[in-house]
Amino acid sequence: MKNFIEEFYYGNIEPQARSIKQNMVVQKQMEILMTNESRRTSIH
Numbered sequence: 613m614k615n616f617i618e619e620f621y622y623g624n625i626e627p628q629a630r631s632i633k634q635n636m637v638v639q640k641q642m643e644i645l646m647t648n649e650s651r652r653t654s655i656h
Contacts, residue, residue: 619625 616625
């Protein structure tokens with residue numbers, strides 16, 4: 613593997629990576645938000 617700084621520079625390391633569990637919670641909330649947004653914007 614290349615050195616850490618080079619991997620980070622080329623974007624192969626995500627410094628803000630979160631656990632899968634947290635990402636799943638955020639993903640579910642985003643789905644709810646998108647559903648509500650589409651419902652709100654489709655009613656004229």
